[in-house]
Amino acid sequence: MVMLLPFSRLSMEDKLPMNINRYRGQIALEEISMEGQKKLSSAHVSIVGIGGTGSSAAELFSRIGIGTLTLIDPDVVAESDLHRQVLYSESDVGTPKVDAASNRLRAENGDLTILKFRNRLDESNAERLLLGSDIIYDGTDNFESRDTLNRVAVRTKTPLVMTSAVDYYGQVKAIIPGVTSCLACIGYPEEGENISCSTMGIFPPVLSFVAAFGVNLAVKILLSLPVSGDYYHLDMKSLTVTKITARINERCPVCGSQSH
Amino acid sequence: MKLRIMYFAKLRDLAGTSDETVVYGGQTVSDLMGTLMKTHPGLLNAGKIMFAVNEQFVSPSAKLKDGDVVALLPPLNGG
Numbered sequence: 001m002v003m004l005l006p007f008s009r010l011s012m013e014d015k016l017p018m019n020i021n022r023y024r025g026q027i028a029l030e031e032i033s034m035e036g037q038k039k040l041s042s043a044h045v046s047i048v049g050i051g052g053t054g055s056s057a058a059e060l061f062s063r064i065g066i067g068t069l070t071l072i073d074p075d076v077v078a079e080s081d082l083h084r085q086v087l088y089s090e091s092d093v094g095t096p097k098v099d100a101a102s103n104r105l106r107a108e109n110g111d112l113t114i115l116k117f118r119n120r121l122d123e124s125n126a127e128r129l130l131l132g133s134d135i136i137y138d139g140t141d142n143f144e145s146r147d148t149l150n151r152v153a154v155r156t157k158t159p160l161v162m163t164s165a166v167d168y169y170g171q172v173k174a175i176i177p178g179v180t181s182c183l184a185c186i187g188y189p190e191e192g193e194n195i196s197c198s199t200m201g202i203f204p205p206v207l208s209f210v211a212a213f214g215v216n217l218a219v220k221i222l223l224s225l226p227v228s229g230d231y232y233h234l235d236m237k238s239l240t241v242t243k244i245t246a247r248i249n250e251r252c253p254v255c256g257s258q259s260h
Numbered sequence: 261m262k263l264r265i266m267y268f269a270k271l272r273d274l275a276g277t278s279d280e281t282v283v284y285g286g287q288t289v290s291d292l293m294g295t296l297m298k299t300h301p302g303l304l305n306a307g308k309i310m311f312a313v314n315e316q317f318v319s320p321s322a323k324l325k326d327g328d329v330v331a332l333l334p335p336l337n338g339g
Contacts (some may be wrong), residue, residue, distance in 0.1 A: 053339045141339040157281040158308075166338035169269040186264065186317040188335050189308045195337060202338065231317065233268055233333060242268070 018111060023065050036223045037065065041111075043222050046070035046133040048121050048149060050101045052202060053163045053170075054139020055087040056211035057218075061137075062105045064219065068113040069105065073097045074120040074128055084204040121145060127154040135218050138162045147190040150175060150183040154255045159221045163214040166195060168203045170210030170234040173246065174217045177255060180229025181246045184254035206236045261285075261330035265296065268333040271309070274302035289313065290320035292330065310335055 018041040020027070020034075027037050045066050047054050050073045061069055077085075077092040077100050092100035098116035105112055117129050121140075126148055130136060136158055138149050146162060153160035153175055160175040162183060175182045184190070213232060220227045233242045250256055266279045275296070279302050282299075284292055289311045297303045312331040324330070 039328060049339055051339055058281045073312040141337065143335070143337050146337070166336045167270060169336060171333075171336050181317075187310050187319060192335075192337070193310045195307075200338065218337050235269070242331075243315070244333075248303050 018065050028152060029180060029225065031225060039224075040219065041065050041067045043134045044068040044070070044132050045135050045136045045137055045218065045222075046072065046130050047139055048072045048130075048145070049120060049139035050085075050087065050097050050141060051075075051081065051141060052084050052204075052207040053165055053211045053214065054137065055085045055097075055101060056208045057137050057139060057163070057215050058101060058105060059086060059108070060111075060215040061218075062109045062112050062210065064215075065111070066116065067111075068132075070077070070115040070117070070129070070133065071101055072117045072121050073101075073117060074118055084202060084207055086208070103202045112236045121148065123148055123151075127156060130156070130158065133158055135221055136160045137218060137235055138164075143189050146183065147189070150188075151254055153177060154182055159218075161214045161218045161221075163210045165206050165210045166200045166233065167203055168237040169204055170206050170213070170236075172210060172213045172232045172234065174221065174227050174229055176221065176227065176229065177247065180227075181248045182229075182252060182255040185249035185252045186231060186246045203236055206234065209234055209236065261324065261328075263292070263324060263327075264329045266289055266329065266331045268331060271303065271306055271332050271334055275300040276302065284324070287310060287323055288320065289318060289322050290331065292324065293320070296332075305336070306332075306334060308335055309333065 023037050026032050037077050043066050045061050050071050075097050077088045077095050079093050087101045087104045096118050098118050102114045102116050154177045157177045163171045164171045229246050231244045231246045263284050264281050267275045267327050272278045310333045
């Protein structure tokens, strides 16, 4: 079937921030349409941690035409990353992830603007590195960084999509300050023993699954579509997705004062 | 009271079951954890746990009632 898109309504003078033909397939979706694609193409998404979930998410954000990506990661590519971190190749081993990732993403989409910071995000630099973000995507791998992101997101009123994964499992939650619960509302720990993917093990497909889920939530937020703050637990062993209601905690030490 | 307990991710392995029904005489989620750790000593190695009752997150001090479904989830930190 040939889908006729309402391109005829656009005059030649319309300045579109993207190549329409490239995104024709997703513009055909009612929820995206031309208006939505314009929003995506002018959006700024910051990805903190471009490892397992972050690199899969970066590729999706790039391909769907997000206008600006900020990439934040202090690490270099290791050989042991290659089985699961989709942006990197053998020739990238030893290269800072932000450099290898930006080269790959630019090759995929020349219209993409990339800002890169080879930093470990913490309270002292977070607001500077995340300046101008419409959404923060959490691709970090430890409780402390995730807690920092949660606090910064709430403080700056910037939506955050949290993703995490280990073993065969993943967890995803949207935090929209003033609208949904935050991580502290549901008892997500501020700190704790961090069990890395390399020690606990990680089934690579779970990272793509989690990233796709997280990017979906991020796009919905950018398109002003309804998004709840529910917590999703993804299980690739039992092939289930469990949704748990995550209500605002009025006494939350992080967002409690904003939850009215 | 009778409760249904659901274990997620590695907690399933530590408890040796994905879900079970228990008869419980205490009051709170926190007390329940103490009981479950006696029944399933593997849970002593669980680290941090998040709790949901009837598909909604609660604090460890939340009170339980007959028929509640209690879910135990480990917060994942990897990425």
